[in-house]
Amino acid sequence: MSVYEHIFQPLTVRRMTIPNRIIMPPMGTNFAEVDGSMNDEHITYYEQRAKGGTGLIIVENACVSFPMGSNGTTQLRIDHDKFIPRLYKLTETLHKHGTQAAIQINHAGASAVPDRIGHQPVSASNIPSKSGGAVPRPLEKEEILGIVEDYGKSAKRVVAAGFDAIEIHAGHSYLLNQFLSPIYNKRTDEFGGSYENRARFPRMVIDRIRQEVGPHFPISLRVSADEFVEGGNTLEDILHILEYLDDEVDIFNVSAAVNDTIQYQIDEMNLADGWRSYMAKAVREKFHKTTITTGNVRQPLTAEKILAEGDADLIGMGRGLIADPNWVNKVKDSQEDMLRKCISCNIGCAGHRIALNRPIRCTVNPDLFGGDAYKDRKVKKDVTVVVIGGGTTGLEAACTAAEVGCKTFLIEEKAELGGLAKEISKLPDKKRILDFPEYMEKRAEQLDNLTILTNSRATIALVESLNPDIIVNATGSKPLLPPIEGLHDRIDKENSSIYSIAKLLQYIDEFEAQHLEGKKIAVVGGGAVGLxxxxxxxxxxxxxxxxxxxxxxxxxxxHITKISMMTMLKDYEVDVRTETALTKVEDNSFQIKHQDEEEQMAFDYGFICLGMRPENKEVPELQQYFQANHVEVVNIGDSWGARKIMDGTREGRNILTTLEKIGAFEVPEKKEAIPF
Incomplete structure (x- = not known):
């Protein structure tokens, strides 16, 4: 506990006292109802993070002006009194766990999607909020004044709903940021040009909100402290702009980036823990206000160091608390080795919400609502589960089965566990992935009823000797190598210069030790692995x-990784050949074909990255042999179909469904409804 004395110090801002320094910043979920109201599942999601010890939860952005100000497919709304009751239910729920509750209010401006709002979006000027985005129309002064009033009315509802603080979103390419930023704001009236003019609209919003919430209610302002785009606001610019916004702001939530540099807002995987705390420090030192920093903070020691050195007062942990809602309590109880750390893959959270309009999910946490409640369910009879394959999918299935009381065996052909996730983490920019298999291994070690057999091939004789009731095949995938002339004769052979991803990872240390500058590298396959x-x-x-x-x-x-990778290709001037096929492989060249033109591409090293294929050739034999003996056989993860780690994690947890299918759990008694 003494190691983290700063993390567990309370903090008072006006009349709000936060019990510790870990907060959940606003992060969209797509959990709301289509009408913008909050449902029970949504409340449960936030409650899990409150139960886990989070000091302050800032609920995701709520729309102040519908439909023009909305973003997302199912965004929360706060533009009408009818939304107050469900929000009040949320604050009641969070408060009973000792967590303080705030909510972010927002107008999307040019980030609104025309097809969703039924109109042309509005903004400071006619500049899209992102490359290829819809062209907005500039707001008239009367409309600006109307939106200021919308903010004020919404703030009144925030107080009525029982929140402890309010946050105004003035970053991330939303409307207030579109006025603050010179890349969006080309106005020549009193709302454009100078720092003071660009800050005028946000200043009016702050003053109107203070008028509604009174003198004792904390106001937070979220800003993009550096937009990381040519011609945009830099940290120095923001420090000047905040001089016009500082008065009446109690907390500065110091974020970064705009839509076209979103990899620095929703941090890409290779950015260091706490990498942008220097921005919060600059704001804190100038304005002496409470500051929040965010940015891939996963390690408790990093959070403690930021606080101890005065870079920030509060640590915002969004994706980290999606991954492990119990982060605070685990650190407090000296259970750091059992933290299920976010790996910053951005697939189930930002990827689902921004690009696919789905509700968020998580690669490492298969249940965002139930938490560890499944562990309270215990099998009612002796059940033996045999899991074949020790990657993250197999580990999730084995751990879950053991945690509900099954006698469980995990068979892995290799000497160590972790599978493809551990292999991919050998790439320097993917090293954060290693946190997940390491967590799974530590979780497995604590289960007395889970036996792990490494260096063991899952023969029918071995599996049968374990007397299984359920067999889970999770043998993963292998690189896809199509029948291209010369490929199979050369790839991964001794003294060959042509590698699969598996072979590259095997020799990654040797490649790192080489002088690679100027070497000619040819990569076939433009998917995730090739990139x-x-x-x-x-x-x-x-x-x-x-x-x-x-x-x-x-x-x-x-979405985040794609923008990051496209930026990388441009920055390093990679020669990208699309609509081009590999037709023949030779010792030090690839024969490629684009339309009707063929070419020899010479290289020092060539890499074949054409995806993965399921490794499941034993499954039909397993099914035929064991299903005749009434043993349930399921095939999950990449061995069913090569996909993402997240799919395997979810399917591993689905062992609970298989246990239900065979009647392993007690059937809960039906309770009679209590008449009102």
Whole structure:
């Protein structure tokens, strides 16, 4: 506990006292109802984070002006009194766990989608909020005054709903940021040009909100302290702008970036823990106000160091608390080794919400609502589960089965557990992924009824000797190698210069030790794996070419990673050949074809990254043999179909459904409804 004395110090802002320094910043979920109201599942999601010890939860942005100010497919709304009751239910629920509750209010401006709002979006000027976005129309002064009033009315509802604080969103390419930023604001009236003029609209919003909430209610302002785009606000600019906004603001939530640099807002995987705390420090030192910093903070020691050194007063942990709602309590109870850390993959959270309009999910946490409640369910009879494959999918299935009381065996052919996730983490920019298999291994070690057999092949004789009731096949996937002339004769052979991703990862240390500057590298395949390989060699000064059959690279990537990778390709001037096929493999060259033109592409090293294929050739035999003996056989994860880690994690937890199917759990008694 003494190691983290700063994390567990309370903090009082006006009349709000936060019990510790870990907060959940606002992060959209797509959990709300279509009408913008909050449902029970949504409340349960936030309650899990309150139960886990989070000091302050800032609920995701709520729309102050509908429909013009809305973003997302199912965004919370606070533009009408009818939304107060459910929000009040939320604050009641959070308060009973000792957590303080705030809510962020917002107008999307040009970030609104025309097809959703039924109108042309509005903004400071006619500049889209992102490359390729809809062209907005500039707001008239009377409309600006109307939106200021919308903010004021919404603030009144925030107080009525029982929140302890309010946050105004003035960053991330939303409306107030569109007035603050010179990349969006080209106005020549009193709302454009100088720092003071660009700050005028947000200043009016702050003053109107203070008028409604009174003198004792904390106001937080979220800003993009550096937009990381040419011509945009820098940290120095924001420090000047905040001089016009500081009065009546109690908390500065110091974020970064705009839509076109979103990888610095929803941090990409390779950014260090707490990398942007220097921005919060600059704001704190100038204005002497409470500051929040965010940015891939996963390690308790990093959070403690930021606080101890005075860089910030509060640590915002959004995706980290999606991954592990019990982060605070685990640190408090000296259970750091059992933290289920976010790996910053951005697939189930930002990827689902921004690009796919789905409700958020999580790669490492298969249940965002139930938490550990499943552990309270225990099997009513002796059940033996045999899991084949010790990757993250197999580990999740084995741990879950053991945690509900099954006698469980995990069989892994290799010497160590972790599977493809552990292998991919050998790439320097993907090292954060290692946190997940390491957590799964530690979780497995604590289960006395889970036996792990490594260096063991899951023969029918071995599996049968364990007397299974359920067999889970999770044998993963292997690189896909199509029948291209010369490929199978050369790839991964001794003294060959042509590698699969598996072979590259095996020799990654040797490659890192080499002088790679100027080496010619050819990568076939423009998906996630191919781009990882391109990134590795490009950052080491190699001359890299990429060959992809489709019209564009990066298919299937989450929104954040795709923007990051497209930026990387541009920055390192990678030679990207789309609509180009590999037709023949030779010792030091690829024969490629674009339309009717063929070409020899010479290289020092060539890499085949054409995706993965399921490794499941034993499954039919297992099914035929054991189903005749009434043993349930299921095939999950990449061995069912090569996909993402998140899919395997969810399917691993679905062992609970298989246990239900065989009648392993007690059937809960039906309770009679109590008449009102």
């Amino acid at each position: 990882d390989v391109v990134e590795f060699f490009s950052k080491r000064g190699s001359d890299v070419s990429m060959i992809e059959m489709m019209p564009a690279v990066g298919a299937g990537l989450d």
